[in-house]
Amino acid sequence: MTHCITHACGHEQAHYIPGSTSEKARKARWLTTTKCRACFVADRKAEDAAAGALDDAAVAHLRLAPLVGSERQVGWAASIRAKRLARMVQAAGGGDPDPACAAVGDARWWIDHRDLSDADLLTKARAAAPAYVPASDGAARHAA
Incomplete structure (x- = not known):
């Protein structure tokens, strides 16, 4: 069954959550504390870009x-x-x-x-x- 979850970032996302009723409820509660997939990916790309810029600066003199x-x-x-x-x-x-x-x-x-x-x-x-x-x-x- 698909559940519509409102994530910590404020975005809604549909998730398929398998398992027993208690497992589904636990997973749904946990998902509300996380970012949606789009925000997670955007944050990860920003972190990678920042780390890459630091690496580039460290080797710029070479x-x-x-x-x-x-x-x-x-x-x-x-x-x-x-x-x-x-x-x-x-x-x-x-x-x-x-x-x-x-x-x-x-x-x-x-x-x-x-x-x-x-x-x-x-x-x-x-x-x-x-x-x-x-x-x-x-x-x-x-x-x-």
């Missing part, structure tokens, strides 16, 4: 290789790269992360490696970034 791929891949990879590099910048105490990560410009690479730990991501980035050349003194430079 010289990042341009991402290459389809428009959809580039958009997704840009958010993944900004989030991961912002976390690495924070872990480095505000300093720059290893330049190998900044040299990887393949959007698909960032998408495929999004779930790796920071240490594993760095190892894979060093292998994938041909422009990254570690110097003998421990510093890094970019090859021409």
Whole structure:
């Protein structure tokens, strides 16, 4: 049976609530304390946009290789790269992360490696970034 619920945001939404009478009543009461689906999605998008802006600001000073791929891949990879590099910048105490990560410009690479730990991501980035050349003194430079 479908129930029309007025959510905490003031919007009404129809919900199918299965179960016994007491379970339906409990679920209906709980739904009145939550936001409707549209408001929940809008809030989530706003939170994601704010977090993305913070990540972008944290890595704005880095010289990042341009991402290459389809428009959809580039958009997704840009958010993944900004989030991961912002976390690495924070872990480095505000300093720059290893330049190998900044040299990887393949959007698909960032998408495929999004779930790796920071240490594993760095190892894979060093292998994938041909422009990254570690110097003998421990510093890094970019090859021409």
